Amino acid sequence: MSQAPHGTPETMNSDHPRRGEAGQENASAPRQASSISIFGLKKYFDGGVVALDGLDLDIREGEFFTLLGPSGCGKTTLLRMLAGLDTPDDGQISIGGMDVTDTPPHLRSVNTVFQSYALFPHLSVRDNIAFGLKMRGVNSAERQRRVSEIAEFIKLGALIDRRVDQLSGGQRQRIALARALVCEPDVLLLDEPLSALDAGLREQLQIELQRTQKRLGMTFVFVTHDQEEAMVMSDRIAVLNDGRIQQIGTPQEVYERPANSFVARFMGHDNLFEISARDGQRLTTSLGELNSDDVNEGSLALIRPETIELSAPGTPSPHAPINLNRVEGRITERFYRGSNVEYRLDCGTTELMAEVSNSGQRLFKVGDLVKVEIYPEDIVILKDAP
Amino acid sequence: MNTRSSASIDATLRARSRRLMWRDTRHLLVAVMPGAAWILIFLVLPSLYLISVAFMTNGPYGQPSLPLSLESFRNLAGFGFLGWSPGNLYTLLRSLWQTALSLVLVVLVSYPIAYYITTCRKKWRPIMLLLVVVPSWTNQVIRAFGWMNLLAPGTPLSNAAEALGLIAPNLGLFPSNFAVTLGLVYNFLPFMVLPLYAAFEKLNHGLIEAARDLYASPVRAFFVAVLPQTLPGLLAGSVLVAIPAFGMYVIPELLGGGRAMMLGNLVATQFAAGSNWPLGAAGSMLMLLATFIGLFVLRRMGRKLGGGDEVVI
Numbered sequence: 276m277s278q279a280p281h282g283t284p285e286t287m288n289s290d291h292p293r294r295g296e297a298g299q300e301n302a303s304a305p306r307q308a309s310s311i312s313i314f315g316l317k318k319y320f321d322g323g324v325v326a327l328d329g330l331d332l333d334i335r336e337g338e339f340f341t342l343l344g345p346s347g348c349g350k351t352t353l354l355r356m357l358a359g360l361d362t363p364d365d366g367q368i369s370i371g372g373m374d375v376t377d378t379p380p381h382l383r384s385v386n387t388v389f390q391s392y393a394l395f396p397h398l399s400v401r402d403n404i405a406f407g408l409k410m411r412g413v414n415s416a417e418r419q420r421r422v423s424e425i426a427e428f429i430k431l432g433a434l435i436d437r438r439v440d441q442l443s444g445g446q447r448q449r450i451a452l453a454r455a456l457v458c459e460p461d462v463l464l465l466d467e468p469l470s471a472l473d474a475g476l477r478e479q480l481q482i483e484l485q486r487t488q489k490r491l492g493m494t495f496v497f498v499t500h501d502q503e504e505a506m507v508m509s510d511r512i513a514v515l516n517d518g519r520i521q522q523i524g525t526p527q528e529v530y531e532r533p534a535n536s537f538v539a540r541f542m543g544h545d546n547l548f549e550i551s552a553r554d555g556q557r558l559t560t561s562l563g564e565l566n567s568d569d570v571n572e573g574s575l576a577l578i579r580p581e582t583i584e585l586s587a588p589g590t591p592s593p594h595a596p597i598n599l600n601r602v603e604g605r606i607t608e609r610f611y612r613g614s615n616v617e618y619r620l621d622c623g624t625t626e627l628m629a630e631v632s633n634s635g636q637r638l639f640k641v642g643d644l645v646k647v648e649i650y651p652e653d654i655v656i657l658k659d660a661p
Numbered sequence: 662m663n664t665r666s667s668a669s670i671d672a673t674l675r676a677r678s679r680r681l682m683w684r685d686t687r688h689l690l691v692a693v694m695p696g697a698a699w700i701l702i703f704l705v706l707p708s709l710y711l712i713s714v715a716f717m718t719n720g721p722y723g724q725p726s727l728p729l730s731l732e733s734f735r736n737l738a739g740f741g742f743l744g745w746s747p748g749n750l751y752t753l754l755r756s757l758w759q760t761a762l763s764l765v766l767v768v769l770v771s772y773p774i775a776y777y778i779t780t781c782r783k784k785w786r787p788i789m790l791l792l793v794v795v796p797s798w799t800n801q802v803i804r805a806f807g808w809m810n811l812l813a814p815g816t817p818l819s820n821a822a823e824a825l826g827l828i829a830p831n832l833g834l835f836p837s838n839f840a841v842t843l844g845l846v847y848n849f850l851p852f853m854v855l856p857l858y859a860a861f862e863k864l865n866h867g868l869i870e871a872a873r874d875l876y877a878s879p880v881r882a883f884f885v886a887v888l889p890q891t892l893p894g895l896l897a898g899s900v901l902v903a904i905p906a907f908g909m910y911v912i913p914e915l916l917g918g919g920r921a922m923m924l925g926n927l928v929a930t931q932f933a934a935g936s937n938w939p940l941g942a943a944g945s946m947l948m949l950l951a952t953f954i955g956l957f958v959l960r961r962m963g964r965k966l967g968g969g970d971e972v973v974i
Contacts, residue, residue: 360870380873381882393871397889406885407875458875 310336311357311462311494316366318352318518326352328518329366334496339488341497341505344515345541350498353515354464357496358387371461381410386455387464390471392447394439400450401435407458425457429487445476452484456491463488465497469504481507502542506530514538521660531579537660539577545628546578556598556651561625566598567654574659580617580630582653585645592648600649602627606639620647715942725938733939737947749927753947756924759838760907763845767853767902768895770846775857775894779864790858794851805844805915812840812916836918844912849905853898860894896963903959904952924948 311334318326327349334340342350355361356368359380368376375383386407394403401422408418426435429449434442442450448468455463465484469477485508488495499505505512506526514521514529514537522534533539536547550573552559556566560576567576586592588603604620604627616638620627627647639645715733720726739745778789796804811818814833822828834840864887872886873879910925917923924944931941 358870358874360873379879380870381876381878385874387871387874389867389871391867393865393867395868395871395886395889406872410872410876410881410885454875 310334310371311496312369313353314367316353316356316368317364318349318356318361319364325518327356327363327366330518330520332513332520332523334494335511337492337494339485339495339497339508339510341499341509341512342515343499343502343505343512343541344521345500348515349518350500350515351466354387354466354496354498357462358385358464359383360387384458384461385464386458386460386462387466388448388451388455388468390467392451392468394447394450394454396439398439400431400437400439400442403439403450404435404454404457406454411458421457425453429453429456444472445480448472448480452487456487456493460493462494462496465495467499468497470499470501477504484508502530514541516541516660519661532655533577533657535658535660536575539575539657544577544579546580546583548576548578548625550574550576550656558654558656562622562627563602563624565600565649565654566651567656568652569654569656571656572658573656575657577655577657578627578649578653579655580628581615581632582650583627583629584648584650585618585629585631585639586648588644588646590646595648596650598651600651600654602647602649604645604647606641606643606645609639609641611638618645620645622647711942711945714938715946717939719937719939722936725942733937733943736937736940737943752922752924752927753951755922756907757951759841759845759913759923760903763842763849763906764899764903766842766846767849768899771850771853771857771898772891774850775854775861778854778858779861790855793854797848797851801848801911802915804848805912808840808844808847808916809835811835812843835916838917840916841913841923844916845906845909848909848912849902852901852905856894856897856901857891858894860891864890892963896959900956900959903955907952907955908948924951 311332313330313332313334316327316330316332320326330349330353342353344350352361356363357370359375359378359382363376366376367374370383370385395406398406404422404425405418408421413421422435426432429452431449431453434446434450439447439450448471451468468484469480472480481504484495484497497505497508506529509526511523511525512529513523514534516537522529522538524532529538530542533542533544539547548560548562548565550558550560556568558565558567558576562576562578565576592599602622604622606618607621607626608619610617610619611633613633615630615632618629618631618639620629629647714725716729716731717725718728718730718732737749739747739749774793778786778793781789810816812833812835813819814831814835816833819828819833819835822834823830828834828837868890869882869886872882877885907923908925908928909923910929913923913926914929924947928941928944928948931937931944
C-alpha cells in the first residue's frame, strides 16, 4: 500500500522551508511521510472518566489510517492529542521519530481538518488558505503561489475569491482541506470531516479524499463513526471502544474477521450465535449444530448475511461439501435494496439475517419456507467483547 | 374584445393593488406614529430650538435674543472682546483626550473581566455580572463624592502615592486629571463589560484551536482568532462608553476640582452661571457634531474589520 504511485504533482514539491535540503537532493523522491507511534497513552476526564486507557498504536508512513468507533470511544480525544490540542495524562506520542508529547500545537508539523471546518469567518477564502503559511512567515509572493497551486489541486476554481459565509457545506469542507494541505504537514488529521454533508456528496468526497491522499503520499489519520466510510477509504482501521483499541487491521480483516463481538456488531453484523458446546469443528449454538472450519477460541459464532445461500426446499445442491450446514427457515421480513435483497428468517429457535445479491432470480415472499445453506468456512468464531 | 377585457382586468387589478398599498401604508402609519411623535416632541423639536438659539445673540440678561448672528460660534472658537484665546480649544482637546484615554483604559480593564466571567461556572456568571453593574445603580454624584473621600490629601491612597514619589507633597490624588480619568473609567466600566461579555460568551473556541493548529503562537492566536470575534462587542462598548464620556459633566466638575474642564462643563456653565445660552447651544452642537463624526469613524472601522454588521447605531 505504501508503494502506491506517488503521483505527487510537481506543484506540491515546492521548496518547503523544512524540507528544502532533501527536496533539492532528489526532487523526484517521494515526499517524506511520517510515522506515528503512540505508547501507553492515557487520558482521564474530570470526574475520573477514562477517555483513553493506555493506548498503544503505530501508524505507518504514507498510510490512510482510520480511527473508528462510537461517540465517546476516545477517537477524537486521540486525534486532538496528535494535534497537540489536548495533553495526555500519561504516555508518549512521537511523530516521525520525534517525541512531541509536550510540543505545543503551533510547533508540530501536523494540521487538522476540523469537523466544523473552523474557517475564519472574517477572512476571505484565499486568506483562510494562506493562514498557516502566513503564521509560518512564508513571504507574500510564495504564499500566493502556493495558494494558487493548492486551489488548482483541490479544484477550487472560482471559490477562491468568495467570502466564507457564501459557501455550501461541501465547499467549506474543500477549503478546510486546502487550508491544511497547503502547509504540507507531516501528518494530516481529519476529524469526521464528512459527517455534516449529505449522502451523495459524502460518497464523492470520500473518493476524492482517498485519491488526494494517494497522490500526495501523506499520512492521513481519519476519525469517523461510519464503518462504511472507514472501509472505503482506509488502508488500515483501528476500532476503538471505551478508550481501548478493539482491533487493528485492513478493512477486509476487520469486516470479515472481527476480533470480538463489539467489532462485529459495530461493523454491522447481526448474525451472532452463542456457542454452548464445542467438539473440535462441531459447534452447538442457538441456531443448532454447526460445522465450522475456524480453529480460533471464542464463545460466539458469526455468520455474515451475504455468505448465506437460500434456495427453495427440495432444490438439489450437487456440489455441496459433506459438512455443509443446512437449516430450515421461514421468511418473516423482506427488505428490497435494489442491488441486493435482505431477508429476516425465523429458524425456530432463533432469527437469522440473510442477504442475497439481486441477479434476477426469483425473490422469496414473506411466509415462504426456505432451505438455508451455510458453508463451514463462513462461520467465524470470535470472543465476547472484553 | 380580448385586449379590451384584459385592459379592464388590468385596471381593476391596479386599483385593487393601490387600495392594498394604501391599507398597508395606513397600518404602517398607525404602528410608527407613537414612536415618531415621541421622537418629534422630545428630540427633534428641542434640537431645532437649540440650533436656533445657537444662532441668536446673547441678550443683556443672558437670554437669547435677536438679531441672528454667528457671534456664539466666534466665541466658541475663542474670539472674545479681548481677542483670541485658546481656552475653549483646550477644553475641546481635553475632552477628546480624556475620552480616548478613558476608553483605552476601560477596554484594558474590561477585557480580562469579561473573559474571566465567561470562564466561571454558569450559575455564578449572572451574579458576577450583577456585581459589575450594581455600583452604577448609585447616583453618579454620590459615587464621585466617594472617590473624593478616597483620593483627597491625607487619605491612605494619597499618602501611599506621596511616599512613592508619584505626586507632590500635600496635594493629594484629588483634585486632578488622574482623578477624572479614574472616575470616568470606574463609571463606564459596566458599559464595556456587558457587550464584551456577550461577545465572549459566543466565542467559537474552534477558531482558536484552528489558529493554534495552523502555527499561530498563543499570542498571535489571540489577535487572529479571539480579537476579531470580540470586535462587535468591543465596538458596541466603545460607543456606549465614548459618547457619554465625551459629554461628561459631573465627574470632571467634582473630581477635577474645576481644573480639568471638559466640553460638558463648558456647556453647563454657559446655561447656568455664565448666562450665555447661545454660546452653550453652540457648544452642545459642537458636541453633537463630534459625536456623529466619532460614530461614523467607528462604523467604518467596524465594517472594515468585519464586525460592523452587528454594531447598528
